[in-house]
Amino acid sequence: MSSIVLFGPPGAGKGTQAERMIDATGLPQVSTGDMLRAAVKAGTQTGLEAKGFMEAGLLVPDSVIIDLIKERIQEPDAKNGVMFDGFPRTIPQAEALEQITGVTHVIAIEVPDERIVERICGRYSCGACGNVYHDTFNPVPAGGCTCGNWEEKRRADDNEETVSSRLAAYHEQTSPLADWYRSKGIFHPVNGDRAIDDITGDILNALRL
Numbered sequence: 001m002s003s004i005v006l007f008g009p010p011g012a013g014k015g016t017q018a019e020r021m022i023d024a025t026g027l028p029q030v031s032t033g034d035m036l037r038a039a040v041k042a043g044t045q046t047g048l049e050a051k052g053f054m055e056a057g058l059l060v061p062d063s064v065i066i067d068l069i070k071e072r073i074q075e076p077d078a079k080n081g082v083m084f085d086g087f088p089r090t091i092p093q094a095e096a097l098e099q100i101t102g103v104t105h106v107i108a109i110e111v112p113d114e115r116i117v118e119r120i121c122g123r124y125s126c127g128a129c130g131n132v133y134h135d136t137f138n139p140v141p142a143g144g145c146t147c148g149n150w151e152e153k154r155r156a157d158d159n160e161e162t163v164s165s166r167l168a169a170y171h172e173q174t175s176p177l178a179d180w181y182r183s184k185g186i187f188h189p190v191n192g193d194r195a196i197d198d199i200t201g202d203i204l205n206a207l208r209l
């Protein structure tokens with residue numbers, strides 16, 4: 001077992017790097033949100049327990065999440081480990097996780113806040129086909145979207161104030177956890193403010209692949 005934990009603020013390109021890490025390591029990605037939905041749908045005992053909390057509008061307790069992870073890592077595709085995305089978020093969760101599976105690497109994609117704000121706030125897309133554009137980095141062609149239909153779409157929460165507060169929440173939550181993993185010598189920060197391939201290269205180096 002050699003499980004990996006992946007950290008990265010919103011807008012840091014975590015999804016892209018996660019896909020590449022899955023290709024390179026062969027480890028399945030375990031996101032607690034997906035896992036919860038799957039367990040509820042499958043109607044497992046833990047799933048039913050989780051459903052009770054969700055339907056009551058309550059946060060699913062750590063003990064239930066940990067039970068779900070225990071079940072998940074028993075599955076054949078997880079025999080060599082998994083890649084956790086969005087978990088753990090707190091030190092108690094990390095401690096509980098340590099009791100059930102060994103985490104060998106924590107990869108943290110780091111991008112300065114002001115760069116994330118720049119990336120997210122300039123974003124817009126084509127309402128017709130979903131193509132994503134950016135005011136500075138990738139503006140829509142003069143004649144409109146390449147799909148032939150053009151309808152500019154911007155998300156209301158892609159504004160500086162909202163993005164800044166999401167980033168503040170991310171740092172507040174992640175910093176203690178980063179320190180905790182750093183003290184264990186398995187924390188690998190990666191500069192995410194570069195070309196996608198360079199970031200992947202550093203991640204694979206950290207994983208010694």
Ligand SMILES: [Zn+2]
Nearest residue numbers: 126129145147
């Ligand atoms: Zn389009």
